[in-house]
Amino acid sequence: MKGNQPNLLKDIELYFQNRQQPDFVECSSLEHGRIETRKIWTTSELNAYLDFPYVGQAFVIERCVEHKQNGKKTMELAYGVTSKTPDKANAKKVFAVNRDHWCIENKCHYILDKTFDEDRSQIRTGYGPEKVTRLRRFAIGTILSKGVKNVAQKMRKLTRNVRLVFDYLGMTENSCPSALRA
Secondary structure, eight states: TTTTSSSHHHHHHHGGGGGSSEEEEOOOOEEEEEEEEEEEEETTTTTSOSHHHOOEEEEEEEEEEETTTOOEEEEEEEEESSSOOOTTTOOOHHHHHHHHHHHHHHHHHHHHHHHSSSOOOOOSSTTTHHHHHHHHHHHHHHHTTTTOOOOHHHHHHHOOOOHHHHHHTSSSSSGGGGGOOH
């Protein structure tokens, strides 16, 4: 939940202002020089009140990070809703789905930003930005589906060589198995 739904965000923030014991806690070991503690609180008490379709639960996740090198501590709250009701997903499951979503989202955005330099794109009008982003995501998905670990390296290899691209996608006679050649 971000600022694009200000009323919904305010309602959920207000409800979770006086949090008691969390519904689930995950503590990570010392990784990357920091210790992370994540807590989640969930509720279905707001379902009838919230003006948002298919709400099964609202939740807040608190992320506390302690950097071991300098002792600096940070705390961040993330609010959200899910269509999963408590009988379909307990707090641990909601937490896991949220983590998985951001893991995938961050991986894809990182590739879009670093490989395609998407943030500097000059395509800004009409449906252009949406369509070009879909093409970029399709390219990423296609490359990853072939088991490639480094998308940028594969993109550099395929750049400016249409023949290699068609061979890679299996769209030329040279890339077809010999049994299919006629």
